[in-house]
Every structure is written in structure tokens, then in C-alpha cells.
Amino acid sequence: MRDAGRIDAAIEILTEFENRHLPIKDIISNWGRMNRYAGSGDRAWISGLVLDAIRSKQSIGWRMEDDSPRAVILGALRFLWDWSGQRIADAAAEEPHGAGALSEVESTRLSEPREISDAPAHVQADMPEWIYPLLAAVSDDPVEEGQAFTGRAPVDIRVNLLKSDVAKAEKALAAANAERSALVANALRVPAPDADAKAPALGPMPAFGKGFVEVQDAGSQLAALAAGKVEGLQVMDLCAGAGGKTLALAAMMANKGQVYAWDADGRRLKPIFDRLRRAGARNVQVRSPLDGGSLEDLAARMDVVFVDAPCSGSGTWRRKPDTKWRLSPQQLESRTAEQDAALLEGSTYVKPGGRLIYVTCSIFREENEDRLKTFLATHERFSVVDPIEAMASTGLLAEGARERLEACRNEYGIRLTPARTGTDGFFISVLQKS
Numbered sequence: 001m002r003d004a005g006r007i008d009a010a011i012e013i014l015t016e017f018e019n020r021h022l023p024i025k026d027i028i029s030n031w032g033r034m035n036r037y038a039g040s041g042d043r044a045w046i047s048g049l050v051l052d053a054i055r056s057k058q059s060i061g062w063r064m065e066d067d068s069p070r071a072v073i074l075g076a077l078r079f080l081w082d083w084s085g086q087r088i089a090d091a092a093a094e095e096p097h098g099a100g101a102l103s104e105v106e107s108t109r110l111s112e113p114r115e116i117s118d119a120p121a122h123v124q125a126d127m128p129e130w131i132y133p134l135l136a137a138v139s140d141d142p143v144e145e146g147q148a149f150t151g152r153a154p155v156d157i158r159v160n161l162l163k164s165d166v167a168k169a170e171k172a173l174a175a176a177n178a179e180r181s182a183l184v185a186n187a188l189r190v191p192a193p194d195a196d197a198k199a200p201a202l203g204p205m206p207a208f209g210k211g212f213v214e215v216q217d218a219g220s221q222l223a224a225l226a227a228g229k230v231e232g233l234q235v236m237d238l239c240a241g242a243g244g245k246t247l248a249l250a251a252m253m254a255n256k257g258q259v260y261a262w263d264a265d266g267r268r269l270k271p272i273f274d275r276l277r278r279a280g281a282r283n284v285q286v287r288s289p290l291d292g293g294s295l296e297d298l299a300a301r302m303d304v305v306f307v308d309a310p311c312s313g314s315g316t317w318r319r320k321p322d323t324k325w326r327l328s329p330q331q332l333e334s335r336t337a338e339q340d341a342a343l344l345e346g347s348t349y350v351k352p353g354g355r356l357i358y359v360t361c362s363i364f365r366e367e368n369e370d371r372l373k374t375f376l377a378t379h380e381r382f383s384v385v386d387p388i389e390a391m392a393s394t395g396l397l398a399e400g401a402r403e404r405l406e407a408c409r410n411e412y413g414i415r416l417t418p419a420r421t422g423t424d425g426f427f428i429s430v431l432q433k434s
């Protein structure tokens with residue numbers, strides 16, 4: 001496809017998103033199914049543009065004085081992809097697949113947009129207006145925090161120490177420009193590609209197929225490290241889902257001790273079996289409500305219970321930018337009720353002297369500090385302990401990481417954000433039972 005047709009397709013997809021409010025991933029794959037002539041390069045280019053536009057759609061709409069999908073896509077090309085006004089005008093006017101010649105007003109707005117510094121704060125932060133105060137409550141510079149969520153995310157990789165080591169993995173992924181993580185000793189980072197560049201295809205690389213490495217955000221890896229020294233212990237991953245944290249925990253345990261992986265929604269556990277096999281993790285017992293499994297026998301027996309709680313996913317807005325605009329106050333409220341339930345349930349499996357790790361990939365106080373405060377008010381045997389100390393005890397923090405993490409600490413745990421740590425947003429807390 002020529003750029004003209006690709007731009008028109010991006011406008012069509014963004015229009016569908018604005019009209020139907022469905023997950024953008026589904027809209028893009030549906031578009032691909034209906035337009036089979038588009039090759040993989042075209043689809044990557046189009047979805048790259050659409051996702052960039054969605055990340056910053058409010059600020060672009062403000063600068064263009066028009067928040068229509070057409071204005072936002074044209075503005076994304078100008079302000080994010082750095083295309084000249086002439087290049088955009090030529091592509092738009094191209095027959096027969098262009099989106100239609102630019103109007104005089106569009107040309108003027110592309111060349112002389114409004115100053116973003118004059119926009120209201122939530123527009124500068126590219127946040128829905130109702131969310132901005134939630135961000136402002138947890139950050140000294142909410143605009144900067146919000147803007148950091150508009151960037152493309154890098155791909156972080158966890159080197160599976162059950163099967164490989166960092167030097168070997170670095171060599172195996174050299175073609176993808178993988179570099180060492182500044183936070184986790186056994187992690188690599190493939191930087192996000194520039195605007196219309198294609199991301200390297202990591203999946204087909206042998207290192208992935210053989211289980212030497214796993215894709216996992218460094219923030220998620222740090223969350224697993226908060227379980228501390230777990231080798232030989234009895235560990236429960238209560239909200240295991242597809243097993244991201246389970247795999248990291250099993251590797252930290254060097255296959256010694258036992259992990260019990262559970263999820264209230266047994267269907268979510270489906271990918272875990274293949275992933276465990278590939279990773280060479282042999283100390284994980286998956287229990288599922290789907291086949292009548294239960295955790296009853298484990299009450300008050302766990303050294304560590306890991307609660308990777310369901311959440312709004314606000315920390316992952318760089319990767320799933322549509323969720324920033326689709327989140328509602330009602331959804332946020334239901335998540336907090338689920339968090340209280342998961343925390344309460346998890347606590348029943350912790351033995352005296354054991355630890356309860358509470359993690360969300362959300363930055364909001366409502367899903368983190370407030371939940372912990374509520375829980376601690378009625379569970380006096382639990383108290384907050386130092387999550388950074390727990391991480392450091394694994395020996396897997398990268399040099400210098402400790403100082404960076406110290407800046408993220410508060411009385412309940414640590415909050416990671418794209419602006420502060422260059423990771424997805426996470427909250428990580430460690431409680432100890434007396």
C-alpha cells in the first residue's frame with residue numbers, strides 16, 4: 001500500500017474506535033481481516049500510527065482545534081511523526097486512495113497549531129478530565145507523568161536463569177539491539193522503535209521458542225523480586241492468570257520449593273502450561289477452579305502469598321492506549337472491590353512470619369494505598385515491610401537500581417511509573433504477618 005491508502009485506513013480505524021468504543025486491538029484485527037490486500041508491513045505501519053494517535057489524541061485535537069479522527073491522524077503525522085505539511089498534503093490529495101485534499105483550515109492548523117502550553121492541564125497530560133485529579137494525587141508533576149504515558153513502550157525481556165544467563169541472552173538478541181536493564185540484573189531492554197519504523201520481530205527468535213527469555217516489563221519483574229529470597233519456600237501466586245509472575249517466581253526459586261498457581265477465572269490459566277514447560281519450571285502446581293481444584297488445604301501454610309490483583313491497568317497505558325479513554329469511574333470502583341476481596345483471600349494463606357505481596361499495574365492511590373490502608377485497619381497482624389530491601393535480597397537488582405527505587409517509595413510501598421522509572425506503572429507492597 002502507498003502512504004495515502006495507509007493514512008486513509010488509519011482514519012477509518014480511528015473513526016470505528018470513536019464510534020464503537022471497542023478494544024482497539026479487535027478493531028485493527030477486524031480491519032485486517034476485511035482488507036486482505038494489506039500486507040504485514042502495511043498493518044504494522046497503520047496500527048503504529050493509530051496507536052500513536054490514540055496515546056496523544058486529546059492534545060492533538062486541541063492543537064488542531066478539531067478532535068475528529070481525520071484531524072487527529074493528520075496531526076499525529078505532523079506532530080508525532082514529524083512529517084512536513086507538504087508531505088501530508090500530497091498523501092491526502094493522492095488519487096484514488098488518499099483521504100481527500102486538505103482544506104485551507106487544516107493546512108493552517110498543521111503549520112500553525114495552538115500552543116499546547118495554553119491547554120488545560122488534563123489536555124497537556126493527555127488524560128480524560130475525570131482521571132487527571134487521580135494522577136495529580138500521586139504525582140508532583142502530573143503533566144509530565146501523563147506525557148510519559150504517551151510514548152511508545154520498550155520491550156523488556158527477562159532472562160530465564162533456569163535455562164540461560166544474561167551474557168548468552170544478550171548475544172542471542174544482539175540483532176534486536178537488546179541492552180542491559182538499568183533496574184533488573186537479569187533483564188534486557190529492546191528500545192521502542194521510532195515513529196514509522198518497524199519493531200523487530202522478537203517472537204520467532206530461537207531464544208524465545210527455547211524458553212531462554214520471556215517478554216516481561218521490568219516493572220513486572222521488580223514486582224516478582226519483591227517476593228524476596230524464595231528458594232525452597234512455599235509460595236502461592238493467587239492471581240496467576242497467564243503466569244507472568246509465576247514463571248519469574250519459579251526461576252527465582254531455581255526450581256526448589258513449591259509454587260501454587262491459582263486464578264479465580266480458570267480460563268485465564270490456559271497459557272500457563274505451555275509457558276512453564278518451555279521455561280523448564282518444574283516446581284509449579286497449577287490449581288484451577290475449572291477442574292474442581294481448591295486451595296483449602298493451604299490455609300495459613302504459605303511462606304509467601306503473591307497477590308497480583310485485578311486492576312484498571314492504568315500503568316499499561318503506553319501499551320494499551322485505548323484503555324485510558326475507555327476506563328469509567330464505575331469500572332474503577334468494581335476493581336477496588338475485587339482488590340479488597342483478593343487481598344483478604346490471599347491473607348488467609350499466609351503463615352505466621354510469612355509475607356503477603358500486593359501488586360497492581362495501576363498508579364492510582366484508590367487501587368493501592370487506599371486498599372492497603374483498608375486491609376491493615378482490620379488485620380493488625382500484618383504490617384508493611386521494606387519492598388526495596390526484599391528486592392535487593394534476591395541479588396537481582398541492577399547496580400544503581402536501589403537509588404532510583406528509593407525515590408519511588410512511600411509509607412505503603414513503591415510506585416513505578418514511565419516518568420520515574422521508565423517502566424510500566426506499578427504499585428508494589430510487601431506485608432509481613434507477625
Ligand SMILES: C[S@@+](CC[C@H](N)C(=O)[O-])C[C@H]1O[C@@H](n2cnc3c(N)ncnc32)[C@H](O)[C@@H]1O
Pocket residue numbers: 238239240241242243244245246262263264265268308309310311338341342345
Ligand atoms: C493482573 S491479572 C494477573 C496477571 C498475572 N499474574 C501475570 O503476571 O501474568 C489479575 C488476575 O486476578 C484474577 N483474580 C481476580 N480476583 C481474584 C481472586 N479473588 N482470587 C484469585 N484470582 C483473582 C483475575 O481472573 C486475573 O486473571
